[in-house]
Amino acid sequence: MAQVHATVATSDMIRTEGEHAMRHCFLAAGAAMAAMTIAVQAQTPAPVRPEGLVAEAKRAAGRDHAGTFLRICVAPDNLNAAPRPPPPTGARAVPDRATWYAAPYKVFDDLYFIGTQIHSAWALTTTEGIIVIDTLFDYAIEPEIVDGLTALGLDPRDIKYVLISHAHGDHDQGAALLQSRYGAKVVMGAVDWDATLERPATAAGGVPKRDIAVGPEGTKITLGGTTINVIATPGHTRGTLSYIFPVKDGNRTLTVAYAGGTAFNFPREAENFAVYRDSQRKSLEAARAAGATVLMTNHTEFDRAYDRARIAQLPRAAGEKHAYETDEATVQRYFEMGALCAEAQRLSMQSGN
Numbered sequence: 321m322a323q324v325h326a327t328v329a330t331s332d333m334i335r336t337e338g339e340h341a342m343r344h345c346f347l348a349a350g351a352a353m354a355a356m357t358i359a360v361q362a363q364t365p366a367p368v369r370p371e372g373l374v375a376e377a378k379r380a381a382g383r384d385h386a387g388t389f390l391r392i393c394v395a396p397d398n399l400n401a402a403p404r405p406p407p408p409t410g411a412r413a414v415p416d417r418a419t420w421y422a423a424p425y426k427v428f429d430d431l432y433f434i435g436t437q438i439h440s441a442w443a444l445t446t447t448e449g450i451i452v453i454d455t456l457f458d459y460a461i462e463p464e465i466v467d468g469l470t471a472l473g474l475d476p477r478d479i480k481y482v483l484i485s486h487a488h489g490d491h492d493q494g495a496a497l498l499q500s501r502y503g504a505k506v507v508m509g510a511v512d513w514d515a516t517l518e519r520p521a522t523a524a525g526g527v528p529k530r531d532i533a534v535g536p537e538g539t540k541i542t543l544g545g546t547t548i549n550v551i552a553t554p555g556h557t558r559g560t561l562s563y564i565f566p567v568k569d570g571n572r573t574l575t576v577a578y579a580g581g582t583a584f585n586f587p588r589e590a591e592n593f594a595v596y597r598d599s600q601r602k603s604l605e606a607a608r609a610a611g612a613t614v615l616m617t618n619h620t621e622f623d624r625a626y627d628r629a630r631i632a633q634l635p636r637a638a639g640e641k642h643a644y645e646t647d648e649a650t651v652q653r654y655f656e657m658g659a660l661c662a663e664a665q666r667l668s669m670q671s672g673n
């Protein structure tokens with residue numbers, strides 16, 4: 321614009337008006353060409369690139385799911401090395417208690433945190449007994465789950481079901497004890513039962529007897545009027561289970577979407593990422609259908625369970641949300657991010673990146 325004004329001030333007016341007319345025609349033609357270009361681009365979308373999906377995943381993660389985004393989109397466990405092996409099954413030294421022990425907490429009216437600082441375990445209470453979700457490493461089962469329930473005024477003998485999100489030692493080593501001591505029924509993905517039962521009898525935590533095996537169709541577990549919708553979400557392991565269930569917060573009922581497996585520590589094969597991606601989409605739809613506004617996972621780094629459990633102990637102002645309550649969009653963005661990260665990895669393998 322500065323150049324045009326200079327021309328007007330120093331040149332013959334007729335010539336200048338002619339230049340203006342030509343410039344107008346040129347701009348109009350340019351605008352038409354630009355419109356055509358946009359139309360052509362709309363018909364042939366740009367190819368999807370892994371980095372584009374990562375950018376979308378970053379947007380979906382926002383600040384709510386930043387830890388998970390970093391773990392699976394920025395630095396996936398299986399990116400450059402052989403996948404991190406599952407925890408050894410034999411006896412081993414117990415880590416320094418100060419690095420893992422967490423006190424038990426009542427978090428919702430009917431849901432209790434009985435996990436460690438690192439791994440989550442929960443007790444969902446009903447009028448007919450307790451459902452335990454995930455069971456920690458063997459060294460934590462007595463101090464966290466057995467003693468934790470007792471400290472909370474609950475009776476471990478009331479445990480009727482034990483739901484295992486997937487057959488890695490940090491979630492399933494406590495299952496055999498709860499089954500043999502209290503007669504609890506153990507629920508696990510059918511494929512993951514196979515992995516569990518292949519353990520040597522001397523494995524840490526022992527080996528549970530095969531109980532309820534969940535196939536690809538999923539199942540529902542009902543106890544005392546509370547129903548957990550068990551969804552098969554293969555990916556982290558081929559038998560990974562995720563859950564949708566209600567919790568009580570005063571006179572409100574909130575819906576939890578519990579993600580049963582997160583990290584990319586499976587073999588780096590395109591098919592594995594496709595399976596993971598599809599399970600995330602399935603979880604997203606289940607969360608949407610149920611109107612879930614609480615997201616939980618089985619590692620505290622992914623849902624800040626340990627922090628939220630402690631914050632939930634503090635008084636709340638009138639109308640203040642529960643420490644774990646978000647909204648439907650925030651829950652759904654978690655699964656959207658997971659699907660995008662998995663697809664980004666799958667595409668990057670295809671393109672040889």
Ligand SMILES: [Zn+2]
Pocket residue numbers: 486488556581
């Ligand atoms: Zn795992």
